Amino acid sequence: MKRKVTLKQIAKELDVSISTVSKALRNSIEISEDTRQKVQAFAKLYNYRPNNIALSLKNRKTKTIGIIIPEIVHHFFSKVISGIEAVANKRGYNVIVGLSNESFSKEVINMEMLANGSIDGFILSIAKETQQQQDYHHFTETIKQGMPIVMFDRVVNEIKCDKVIVDDSEGAKLAVNKLIDCGCKNIAIISTKDYVSVGKLRTQGYLDALEDHKISPKASLILKVHDQLLSEDHLDDLEKEIENLFQNNKNMDGVFAVNELYALTAMKVARKLGLKIPEDIQVIGFTDGVLSKHAVPALTTVSQHGKKIGEKAAELLINNLEREDEEDIYETVVIETELIERESTK
């Protein structure tokens, strides 16, 4: 039986990257004539033909939206999906979800697969690895083939498409201003490494808020947690890093954490060190997930309105799909963040 070959298998067989195979199949001039021929011949031999299928299905509407997200065990992304679904269902569309697992090649493979006639357009948030590699050919090619994309949260400025973003730096400013207003003098930030765009933007908001209040930032108060530590399997290491932050800054009286898990871990460390929240130290998180609401004390947090982001993204995509004219007008919609005050601040 003749089996269908996958992008990955072609890449492995020809010892080139998945990105090269994907570009070669789309006849991209970025790839040498020689390689393009080799890849195309191989793909033909093994019955791989995304473009044919895509073409034959181009004029058929599937009434399905493809969503590509970095990970699924994440309350923010699941809220966004629930928002996309709400609008999609109302307007007669179905959704289907592919996961990049923060990997560039999985993002490319998922998009190729779904673009092959299963869906009408994409709503996506970019994988960390794609952000690092800055290889965006799969987005441009998809759009060139007539399939619209809406990016949310983690977006690429260079790509022309509709975008829904959170004002991350404004959100961070909201949080840090609140801590300053509540009397905090030594405010730490617990953030991610800089290549994660949202971590970078939230750190910028923190610095801006300090500057607005003429407070000099201190390097020792800025913790950029190693990436792996966001996973649940590394909670102990995360706790140690945050405990060091507390030990090195005895006069620290406020913490702004760029996600829920960091904020909750900071509260746990504070409790362990005998500090009272909010009396001795005040804590604000980012992302209003289930953890924030159910924490004891309940966590003051910056809400990103994940559901609203999803709703807006679905509206933009469906409007684009159902537009009669062919004009390319793209919007970038900024969803305002909001400070939800609970018990972890005064």
Place this chain on the structure above:
Amino acid sequence: MKRKVTLKQIAKELDVSISTVSKALRNSIEISEDTRQKVQAFAKLYNYRPNNIALSLKNRKTKTIGIIIPEIVHHFFSKVISGIEAVANKRGYNVIVGLSNESFSKEVINMEMLANGSIDGFILSIAKETQQQQDYHHFTETIKQGMPIVMFDRVVNEIKCDKVIVDDSEGAKLAVNKLIDCGCKNIAIISTKDYVSVGKLRTQGYLDALEDHKISPKASLILKVHDQLLSEDHLDDLEKEIENLFQNNKNMDGVFAVNELYALTAMKVARKLGLKIPEDIQVIGFTDGVLSKHAVPALTTVSQHGKKIGEKAAELLINNLEREDEEDIYETVVIETELIERESTK
């Protein structure tokens, strides 16, 4: 431009159910000859042809697994997906996720769509509405067409396929035995309505544990929460129901809750009523999600090993897909639950 018509549109147009359209298109003898002809003619006219596509693609392997789950904002399902992904990636498969939103028709639509050449087989957990309606034609037909299915957690005994289940009643017994061992005399259960199979099984485990210890069950201690109250939007109503349980049973000293949210809400109500945990009342939940770990006090819970369920389901499906012989041998694998003891019990 000729647009592809959807199952839903055909159903609406002909004023029949989606299930009828789906069966008629597959030429099921359950549907009258007349209706079959009408549906098929309509589908042909509007270019709906799942079977043609499915047939032409039948021998092509997509190396993709379709997952259908009831909802995405749910830690258990996301853990299962992470387990499926881990095994799928190792064995060269991709995954794609469709959401039924607990709706029968969305489950059918998603399966039809994915079965059309996008995937090699399904891993799924059944929507509540499908369980209520007991209409399983979409599973049997899919299997008949040569596409294997693995069911997990919420399964249907009548369907012949591989299954991965949690021993829900044993898990519940573990929890209730623990409460009894810790000295509880008046143990309540906070469960769901009975048509949700896991709620029913966990309630059975609760009753069995009481019987083993010669404790007579009391109706007032058995709370079956209305279904809608599992959603985050109805936390206040849920709280009221649980507060009533406490008010009506002043001597209650133990609570077994069939999910995390019920358990956390019970702890919240206990705190509100001035009861100390675990001194005055001990609480055990089911599902070891993020909420349990981060709760204060940390929640003792029955872990379902969601990741392991996903891993096993993916193994079963891929083994089936890659099996040379055509024998139909199906397995039901029971993943043992485990009691994770934390601070909410003595």
